[in-house]
Amino acid sequence: MSRPRPLIIDISEHQLPSNINYHVLANSIDLAVVRVQFGSLREDWQFRTHLQELKKVGIPVHVYAWVRGISASDMAQEALAFYQRGQAFQPLFWWLDVEERTMVNLAQGAEVFRQRLKALGAKKVGIYVANHLFHSFGFNESLISKYDGLWLPTYGADTGEYQGANPTAANYYDWHQYTSTGRLPGYSGPLDLSRHVGRQPFSFFLGGPEEKLVSYEMGTSVVINGVYKSSVSQEKLRPLRNQGVITKIVHGAPNPYLLDNGALGWVNDQVIVSQGESVYQVKAGDTLWSIGQHLGISWQQLASLNQLTNPDVIYPGQLLRY
Structure with missing residues (x-):
């Protein structure tokens, strides 16, 4: 059993500030994500206190919103309420928490939410999706690539420690919430604990530069002079043909672009000679x-x-x- 570092917690009104010794808790964690709202009409009662106290003890803070929109316009309104409530605290990251089926295609609704947040001024927007509902909610890795971070939960035996039970909904993700029963000094109750997996460096979540992680977009046709068997392979192979279309992007991978849904293989910027036809x-x-x-x-x-x-x-x- 182990407790990976960096260690991330997420808290809400369920963790009463009166029961938390923030100074002690700060010694065990590297980052905290605080819930701001439950839908647009339901504000988390304790989010301001949590954010103020965490900032006092020097813990970097992110914010999250439990998404409950029932239409595109409702999603846009939720995003506005989220931004208006959270912006004064200058969070490093804004997370959508998608766990409840409120629309037929939640992925489309979440995209409206994401776009609205970005338009309002949120620099980095990530998404937390229930691992077992990821695909039924309409998500896939193409849609997820639009977000600045992907956070997936799966607990295994949920003992409070990380025991190797990993998410299955996507091959690449940034954070893994591995328990809902974690225990840390400074708070006597159970806590959600997450680990950083490394698709993007942890510094990216601590206010690091919002760098462009890839040079090409989904659907781009490219001319290549080499190809790889996987996104992490180091052996350059001769391609079957010299042109393909990017159908998947894995941010942070050595060979981030999948061509023609795998029929051609994986490539990186070094083997892309030029951009081909528009697609x-x-x-x-x-x-x-x-x-x-x-x-x-x-x-x-x-x-x-x-x-x-x-x-x-x-x-x-x-x-x-x-």
């Missing part, structure tokens, strides 16, 4: 005609360029060159 990813409800109107070319050109035998048959996620 459009089909969305639900798209038609070839509407895509052409959006891109400023005819649907006939799109059909010909992509060798579509039936231009009426396209599907969400399909990549079309133009």
